Amino acid sequence: xxxxQLLNGVSLGSVYSIIAVGFALVFxxxxxxxxxxxxxxxxxxxxxxxxxxxxxxxxPLTLFFTSLAGGVLAVLIERVAFRRLxxxxxxxxxxxxxxxxxxxxLENLITIAFSSNFYSYPKFFQKTILEWKGFHxxxxxxxxxxxxxxxxxxxxxxxxxxKLGVAIRALSMDPTTTLLMGANVxxxxxxxxxxVGILGGIAGVFLGINYTLYPQLGQLIVKGFIASxxxxxxxxxxxVVGALxxxxxxxxxxGIEGIGSGLAPVVIFLITLVFLILRPQGIxxxxxxxxx
Amino acid sequence: MGISVSVLVFTCISIIGVSGVxxxxxxxxxxxxxxxSFMAVGAYTSGVLVVRFGVPFPVAAVAxxxxxxxxxxxxxxPTVRLRRDYIAxxxxxxxxxxxxxxxxLSNITGGAMGLVGIPPLTTLPLxxxxxxxxxxxxxNFKFSKYGRQCIAxxxxxxxxxxxxxHGDGLKLLVFILSAGFSAYAGVLYGFYTTYVDPGLFNWTxxxxxxxxxxxxxxxxxxGAVISAILLGTLPEILRFASEWRxxxxxxxxxxxxxxxxxxxLGERELGIIKKKTTPDxxxxx
Amino acid sequence: MNPSVLTVRNIxxxxxGVQAVQNFSLQLPKGGIVSMIGPNGAGKTxxxxxxxxxxxxxxxxxxLEDERISGLPQxxxxxxxxxxxxxxxRLFQGLTVLENVLTALDPFTPYSLLETLFxxxxxxxxxxxxxxxxRELLRMVGLESYQDEQPSNLPYGLQRKLEIARALAxxxxxxxxxxxxxxxxxxxxxDFIDLIYTLHEDHSxxxxxxxxxxxxxxxxxxxxxxxxxxxxxxxxxxxxVQKDPEVIKAYIxxxxxx
Numbered sequence: 023x024x025x026x027q028l029l030n031g032v033s034l035g036s037v038y039s040i041i042a043v044g045f046a047l048v049f050x051x052x053x054x055x056x057x058x059x060x061x062x063x064x065x066x067x068x069x070x071x072x073x074x075x076x077x078x079x080x081x082p083l084t085l086f087f088t089s090l091a092g093g094v095l096a097v098l099i100e101r102v103a104f105r106r107l108x109x110x111x112x113x114x115x116x117x118x119x120x121x122x123x124x125x126x127x128l129e130n131l132i133t134i135a136f137s138s139n140f141y142s143y144p145k146f147f148q149k150t151i152l153e154w155k156g157f158h159x160x161x162x163x164x165x166x167x168x169x170x171x172x173x174x175x176x177x178x179x180x181x182x183x184x185k186l187g188v189a190i191r192a193l194s195m196d197p198t199t200t201l202l203m204g205a206n207v208x209x210x211x212x213x214x215x216x217x218v219g220i221l222g223g224i225a226g227v228f229l230g231i232n233y234t235l236y237p238q239l240g241q242l243i244v245k246g247f248i249a250s251x252x253x254x255x256x257x258x259x260x261x262v263v264g265a266l267x268x269x270x271x272x273x274x275x276x277g278i279e280g281i282g283s284g285l286a287p288v289v290i291f292l293i294t295l296v297f298l299i300l301r302p303q304g305i306x307x308x309x310x311x312x313x314x
Numbered sequence: 315m316g317i318s319v320s321v322l323v324f325t326c327i328s329i330i331g332v333s334g335v336x337x338x339x340x341x342x343x344x345x346x347x348x349x350x351s352f353m354a355v356g357a358y359t360s361g362v363l364v365v366r367f368g369v370p371f372p373v374a375a376v377a378x379x380x381x382x383x384x385x386x387x388x389x390x391x392p393t394v395r396l397r398r399d400y401i402a403x404x405x406x407x408x409x410x411x412x413x414x415x416x417x418x419l420s421n422i423t424g425g426a427m428g429l430v431g432i433p434p435l436t437t438l439p440l441x442x443x444x445x446x447x448x449x450x451x452x453x454n455f456k457f458s459k460y461g462r463q464c465i466a467x468x469x470x471x472x473x474x475x476x477x478x479x480h481g482d483g484l485k486l487l488v489f490i491l492s493a494g495f496s497a498y499a500g501v502l503y504g505f506y507t508t509y510v511d512p513g514l515f516n517w518t519x520x521x522x523x524x525x526x527x528x529x530x531x532x533x534x535x536x537g538a539v540i541s542a543i544l545l546g547t548l549p550e551i552l553r554f555a556s557e558w559r560x561x562x563x564x565x566x567x568x569x570x571x572x573x574x575x576x577x578x579l580g581e582r583e584l585g586i587i588k589k590k591t592t593p594d595x596x597x598x599x
Numbered sequence: 600m601n602p603s604v605l606t607v608r609n610i611x612x613x614x615x616g617v618q619a620v621q622n623f624s625l626q627l628p629k630g631g632i633v634s635m636i637g638p639n640g641a642g643k644t645x646x647x648x649x650x651x652x653x654x655x656x657x658x659x660x661x662x663l664e665d666e667r668i669s670g671l672p673q674x675x676x677x678x679x680x681x682x683x684x685x686x687x688x689r690l691f692q693g694l695t696v697l698e699n700v701l702t703a704l705d706p707f708t709p710y711s712l713l714e715t716l717f718x719x720x721x722x723x724x725x726x727x728x729x730x731x732x733x734r735e736l737l738r739m740v741g742l743e744s745y746q747d748e749q750p751s752n753l754p755y756g757l758q759r760k761l762e763i764a765r766a767l768a769x770x771x772x773x774x775x776x777x778x779x780x781x782x783x784x785x786x787x788x789x790d791f792i793d794l795i796y797t798l799h800e801d802h803s804x805x806x807x808x809x810x811x812x813x814x815x816x817x818x819x820x821x822x823x824x825x826x827x828x829x830x831x832x833x834x835x836x837x838x839x840v841q842k843d844p845e846v847i848k849a850y851i852x853x854x855x856x857x
Binding site (some may be wrong): 449459479 | 651652653671673674677678682685688689690691692693694698701702703704705706707708710712715717718722726731762765766769792
Binding site for chain 1 (some may be wrong): 347395398400403404521524558560563580
């Protein structure tokens with residue numbers, strides 16, 4: 023593996039990490055795998071595209087508006103797909119099905135609105151490749167890496183230094199006590215979804231840039247899932263680590279002759295399977311044994 | 315009424331697939347986002363055997379179904395003991411892996427362009443008979459010790475184990491059976507449309523079947539059948555484009571989950587198809 | 600020959616930072632009724648979970664008669680003859696009362712998958728036999744008329760009885776009852792004690808009981824084990840344990856010890 027590949031892998035992984043963290047946050051507080059996040063990714067990717075092309079805004083402003091859009095969308099999703107389930111204390115299966123359905127719904131809305139054509143984001147930068155001592159990095163990759171780092175840092179700041187962050191962490195550890203302590207659980211959940219939506223918005227734009235736009239873009243949520251699993255489901259730093267590893271792994275696999283991008287999903291599937299069998303708690307996680 | 319033969323055929327094929335999903339999701343509570351890939355295994359195995367190797371249809375059909383069963387065993391073995399989200403992930407991954415493999419073995423499978431020239435050997439009587447048999451099998455399964463134990467596992471796996479029920483063994487059994495059903499559905503599908511390509515067997519198709527089971531009520535086979543018929547034929551009759559059909563499904567599921575989580579029939583069965591009465595009370599079950 | 604039907608030797612279990620059970624030992628004599636008491640969180644249910652195989656042991660062994668059962672998977676431990684009920688009733692809500700009992704019989708009912716799928720005669724025969732057995736069990740606890748009801752429609756006391764009927768279906772050598780009288784009013788508790796005695800006599804059951812109601816413990820137990828913070832605090836005959844100052848301190852607190 024060359025350093026160049028490592029670099030590519032890391033920048034790919036940084037995008038995955040934003041997805042994974044958004045995924046892990048919801049898992050933490052509501053204990054289910056939120057596949058609707060894929061829908062958020064798709065919608066925000068297209069939204070960003072519209073904003074960038076119609077209004078010719080540069081990357082930062084596009085990101086700003088897209089993340090807002092993502093936040094709003096996520097809050098709406100919570101309202102429609104999960105609020106009532108929480109009220110009814112429905113079994114976890116229902117949350118899961120609801121999230122998948124929501125994801126499919128959004129994917130199809132986009133398909134109807136945009137048909138299956140492929141779209142490309144406009145070029146945001148004049149120079150497309152950065153060079154440094156023989157290493158290349160796409161400018162967009164560079165910015166993705168940088169912005170991901172900043173966003174993750176901000177997120178950590180929110181989680182560990184603000185009242186909201188404490189509330190979110192409390193909720194993820196013990197919902198009943200949090201409620202008993204007088205916290206407005208609804209508001210915490212909504213706030214978390216908003217944050218998750220922002221993350222989704224940012225990731226959506228990056229995915230759109232990297233992969234060109236197509237309605238099934240949201241299926242990349244699976245990467246977030248895999249990353250979370252590798253890192254330890256629900257564990258935020260684990261999700262980041264898992265995502266980086268996944269990104270590097272993908273780059274390496276794609277580079278190998280016999281595998282390429284065609285069979286890479288197969289190898290990843292096998293690796294995930296092995297991981298789940300041998301270390302289901304992921305790198306960082308602990309198995310939480312259900313108290314009977 | 316304007317329902318064409320093809321709608322009937324596709325509905326019956328759906329019913330066969332949905333029977334399998336009923337076993338795995340309705341009875342045992344597992345979410346497999348890869349059922350469609352077992353369908354692909356069935357369709358491609360039988361299709362390739364006939365098109366490239368001239369194997370007679372009945373043999374190929376059996377081979378296709380068995381291939382699906384084998385795949386179900388291979389995937390199920392490590393998977394069924396995992397927690398629910400992980401099962402969904404692994405089966406999804408399997409689905410993607412199968413599609414990738416099918417795309418890559420283009421010499422044999424025709425790759426992304428698909429497998430063409432499959433003889434049209436699926437007839438309406440065959441499909442109808444198959445659907446009836448599938449329902450017969452699954453119905454018997456549900457009202458047996460197997461079905462009960464599965465429901466116990468779905469409702470409360472810990473308590474089920476405490477009652478001596480072998481959770482993992484049953485889950486694997488159900489996984490394999492439903493893979494077989496899906497594979498057989500795939501065989502019938504391929505030999506009806508005479509053409510298959512990997513993109514037809516993606517996870518949204520798996521999700522559609524799960525949605526049908528949900529709509530009918532998780533524990534209800536008749537409910538699953540009714541929703542397969544309704545959701546299968548309605549859009550055809552009304553000529554929806556496929557994206558709107560899926561949109562409709564999604565809205566239905568969201569409404570059901572939010573307002574009537576039991577689905578159409580909940581755990582109940584309609585006593586139309588077969589009545590099973592308990593001898594002394596004479597009440598229909 | 601071991602006079603104890605259940606022997607628990609030095610078991611320990613840790614969850615993360617908490618030592619839930621430490622070096623706990625217990626003997627259940629054949630045909631006896633033994634209770635475990637202790638303040639909430641003392642580890643009693645954890646001991647049950649360790650015995651029945653819900654959690655793996657960190658340390659120690661469990662023997663059923665002379666056979667070592669610790670380390671076996673949960674369902675096998677059950678099939679060897681250990682049945683249990685749960686503190687929070689865990690009935691199968693998607694099944695009727697009769698079916699709940701049937702599921703406990705199911706692992707033992709002898710017909711195959713093929714016979715099921717094709718509805719061959721043996722499956723129908725065995726089903727009928729199993730249903731008869733299940734009805735018999737319901738009769739034993741007085742629930743026969745409710746057989747087609749949903750468990751959630753039953754009053755709490757009857758749900759508890761159903762749990763017991765289901766546990767008995769396994770033909771257990773040992774019955775683990777986790778706070779079986781919780782939530783019952785005094786009359787129900789009285790009926791309940793009678794029921795357990797009857798079953799105990801009729802089926803030569805050995806019973807291990809977790810209870811908070813001193814009335815139940817005093818009336819029924821041959822021997823009592825007291826747990827606190829996962830460790831054995833005291834053991835002995837009910838009357839002796841009741842007077843033990845350490846026990847009183849643990850339950851009530853220093854000032855009230857009298």
